[in-house]
Amino acid sequence: MEGLKQKSGGLDTPVQFLKGIGPRRASQLAKLGIETVGQLLFHIPRRYVDRSRTVPIRQVMPGDEITVFGRIAASASRRTRTYKQLVSCIVRDETGMIEAVWFHRPDLKGRFHAGQEIMLSGKVTRYRGKRFVNPFFELLEHDDDFSGINAIVPVYPLTEGFSVWTMRRAIRTALDRYLKLVPETLTYEIREHYGFPEIWEALETIHFPKNVGATLRARKRLVYDELFYFELLLAMRRQRYSTQRKGQQLLETGELTSRFKKRLPFKFTRAQERVIHEILEDMGQRKCMNRLLQGDVGSGKTVVAIYAMLVACENQTQAAMMAPTEILATQHFQGWTRKLSSLSVNTRLLTGSTRVAERREILEGLENGSVRMVFGTHALIEQGVKFSRLGLVVVDEQHRFGVMQRAALLNKGVNPDFLVMTATPIPRTLTLTVYGDLDVSVLDEKPPGRKPVKTWVVPEHKRERMYGFVEERIAAGEQAFVVCPLIEESEKIDVTSAIRTYEKIRAAFPHRSVGLVHGRIKSDERRKMMDSFRNHEIDILVATTVIEVGVDIPNATVMVIEHPERFGLAQLHQLRGRIGRGGHESYCILMVSRGVQETTERLKFFSRSNDGFALAEKDMELRGPGEIMGRRQHGLPDLHLADLFLDREILYRARHDAFKLVKLDPELRHPGHERIMEILKSRYSDKEKLLRVG
Numbered sequence: 001m002e003g004l005k006q007k008s009g010g011l012d013t014p015v016q017f018l019k020g021i022g023p024r025r026a027s028q029l030a031k032l033g034i035e036t037v038g039q040l041l042f043h044i045p046r047r048y049v050d051r052s053r054t055v056p057i058r059q060v061m062p063g064d065e066i067t068v069f070g071r072i073a074a075s076a077s078r079r080t081r082t083y084k085q086l087v088s089c090i091v092r093d094e095t096g097m098i099e100a101v102w103f104h105r106p107d108l109k110g111r112f113h114a115g116q117e118i119m120l121s122g123k124v125t126r127y128r129g130k131r132f133v134n135p136f137f138e139l140l141e142h143d144d145d146f147s148g149i150n151a152i153v154p155v156y157p158l159t160e161g162f163s164v165w166t167m168r169r170a171i172r173t174a175l176d177r178y179l180k181l182v183p184e185t186l187t188y189e190i191r192e193h194y195g196f197p198e199i200w201e202a203l204e205t206i207h208f209p210k211n212v213g214a215t216l217r218a219r220k221r222l223v224y225d226e227l228f229y230f231e232l233l234l235a236m237r238r239q240r241y242s243t244q245r246k247g248q249q250l251l252e253t254g255e256l257t258s259r260f261k262k263r264l265p266f267k268f269t270r271a272q273e274r275v276i277h278e279i280l281e282d283m284g285q286r287k288c289m290n291r292l293l294q295g296d297v298g299s300g301k302t303v304v305a306i307y308a309m310l311v312a313c314e315n316q317t318q319a320a321m322m323a324p325t326e327i328l329a330t331q332h333f334q335g336w337t338r339k340l341s342s343l344s345v346n347t348r349l350l351t352g353s354t355r356v357a358e359r360r361e362i363l364e365g366l367e368n369g370s371v372r373m374v375f376g377t378h379a380l381i382e383q384g385v386k387f388s389r390l391g392l393v394v395v396d397e398q399h400r401f402g403v404m405q406r407a408a409l410l411n412k413g414v415n416p417d418f419l420v421m422t423a424t425p426i427p428r429t430l431t432l433t434v435y436g437d438l439d440v441s442v443l444d445e446k447p448p449g450r451k452p453v454k455t456w457v458v459p460e461h462k463r464e465r466m467y468g469f470v471e472e473r474i475a476a477g478e479q480a481f482v483v484c485p486l487i488e489e490s491e492k493i494d495v496t497s498a499i500r501t502y503e504k505i506r507a508a509f510p511h512r513s514v515g516l517v518h519g520r521i522k523s524d525e526r527r528k529m530m531d532s533f534r535n536h537e538i539d540i541l542v543a544t545t546v547i548e549v550g551v552d553i554p555n556a557t558v559m560v561i562e563h564p565e566r567f568g569l570a571q572l573h574q575l576r577g578r579i580g581r582g583g584h585e586s587y588c589i590l591m592v593s594r595g596v597q598e599t600t601e602r603l604k605f606f607s608r609s610n611d612g613f614a615l616a617e618k619d620m621e622l623r624g625p626g627e628i629m630g631r632r633q634h635g636l637p638d639l640h641l642a643d644l645f646l647d648r649e650i651l652y653r654a655r656h657d658a659f660k661l662v663k664l665d666p667e668l669r670h671p672g673h674e675r676i677m678e679i680l681k682s683r684y685s686d687k688e689k690l691l692r693v694g
């Protein structure tokens with residue numbers, strides 16, 4: 001309420017003060033994150049519909065991308081056999097009828113009523129006749145003026161109860177009164193260079209377009225504007241990391257690393273050599289390393305990290321590696337502890353299930369410096385964990401950690417170096433945004449002798465044959481994973497389904513030993529189960545996605561994935577990365593029950609590609625960046641206008657321009673740059689801490 005009383009008359013005037021917007025509409029707008037007039041002006045259309053190009057329903061052909069108008073004849077919502085939520089509508093016009101369905105849109109339940117007029121827009125597919133899948137739609141109010149002069153109608157992201165027409169009226173009012181208050185945010189040079197319109201023209205055009213070309217230019221300008229300042233923020237953060245945080249100088253002495261290298265059963269790949277060099281270069285300087293290590297599954301990231309950790313130890317500092325799951329932390333620890341202790345590096349494991357007495361002892365060792373390396377989970381960043389002198393922090397599978405957790409760990413050391421590893425290949429556009437303030441090293445080569453995993457899409461009716469194949473591999477002394485369908489709705493259904501899969505597999509392989517791991521199984525039991533699988537006491541391990549990351553069992557050569565259509569490609573690739581780790585030929589089998597065409601294509605693409613980066617790009621194209629990253633995990637401000645896939649070219653330019661500027665003038669103090677700094681600050685005013693480092 002405070003905010004409402006303050007009367008400013010500027011762009012931060014609450015929308016409620018706009019003519020035609022009462023408290024009810026204002027609270028609806030608030031759901032879209034629009035509280036002020038300024039935010040409303042920058043609520044730009046998702047797309048446009050050219051009304052002059054609507055098509056009579058009878059003429060609609062599968063494959064067309066078109067818009068139709070009609071009246072809802074019937075509507076229903078239900079769950080499909082695969083637990084998908086589905087809302088459907090039958091829409092008629094004078095010439096015919098067409099079905100529209102939406103998946104995974106619980107918000108649409110009860111939204112459609114017979115008799116309402118609706119506009120549908122999207123691609124038509126063939127399915128028992130013709131239908132739209134997840135089309136854009138607009139419900140039309142009774143008094144909507146259909147014959148309006150503008151043929152190009154903007155489609156806004158709307159919230160329930162808010163029609164495009166209400167939105168347009170509100171924006172019209174806001175433009176008329178407040179447009180002139182919007183400051184120009186791009187310099188003349190930049191506008192000239194790219195041929196961008198001024199901000200005022202851009203906003204007017206984007207909301208009330210005269211033709212399609214002008215909307216594209218206006219949108220480009222606004223997107224560039226958003227990305228430019230976003231990248232500027234990242235550029236300054238990166239700049240400040242390296243100048244403000246005086247780090248420790250950690251130089252390789254070779255005392256540990258040379259012995260370590262000799263004892264490794266393999267030689268580093270060229271990519272590993274290069275990346276180690278990049279990391280050591282950073283560690284050897286009096287600044288804080290802040291580096292992202294990317295590499296496809298199996299590219300050998302861990303050993304690179306261990307090497308860097310040893311360098312930290314050579315300098316009498318401590319090194320910590322934090323993993324997202326206990327399985328993973330334990331595996332890293334078990335995998336390396338023998339080698340490390342043979343170098344007399346005292347190494348410990350600290351997780352949530354470390355017993356009290358042992359925990360106390362480890363904490364003491366960390367504090368007095370006798371423990372030199374520690375592996376662990378979130379338990380490492382709890383209060384009470386103190387380091388004597390922390391030199392390097394490695395975070396495995398970073399995307400599972402929030403920024404705050406990362407900060408908590410950083411604060412445990414006197415400016416430790418920081419290495420983030422991720423096995424989910426990240427599309428370049430995300431590397432430049434979500435991770436845009438980090439330096440990046442890429443392991444783009446796999447250790448020799450790795451054969452790509454053979455991947456097959458297998459229809460349900462061939463299940464028996466698939467079992468036969470799995471049996472063959474087991475008879476040959478190999479092992480198999482069976483991955484349960486992903487169920488997002490509830491952990492309870494997830495467990496039930498895992499148990500059901502387990503029963504099914506046990507029935508199919510009565511003479512084999514079958515194990516089960518899922519999220520509800522206690523961690524020490526889970527660990528025991530993983531150990532028995534590793535020791536080959538178990539032939540087939542049925543698992544939920546708890547096995548997704550990092551698990552390393554070379555003798556497992558087969559992975560059967562149930563309902564693969566529920567997983568993203570990057571996630572499937574992660575799963576598949578669990579096999580093909582030994583010298584044997586490996587096989588990933590995707591069991592599809594009934595192929596929707598799109599799914600089948602997606603999975604076929606997956607079966608043909610072993611390149612995690614290509615898959616991640618495809619995933620982003622198909623599902624959007626949010627699905628890959630997990631929403632709001634990264635702690636950076638959201639991008640409202642830019643689409644990281646469609647606008648990637650603009651992103652590259654904005655990034656280039658912003659980083660160039662900061663290189664030239666790190667604190668933006670030169671004449672003419674102060675204005676840019678001011679805008680940057682005002683744009684991220686409530687997020688000033690973003691500019692602070694650590």
Ligand code: ADP
Pocket residue numbers: 266267268269272295296297298299300301302303423447448550552581
């Ligand atoms: P990532 O974490 O990148 O998926 P890992 O670090 O788990 O990969 O490495 C996968 C496997 O490859 C491990 O068993 C590791 O010991 C082995 N490995 C790492 N580097 C090499 C190399 N240069 N040559 C042969 N094997 C390697």
Ligand code: MG
Pocket residue numbers: 301302396423550
């Ligand atoms: Mg790993």
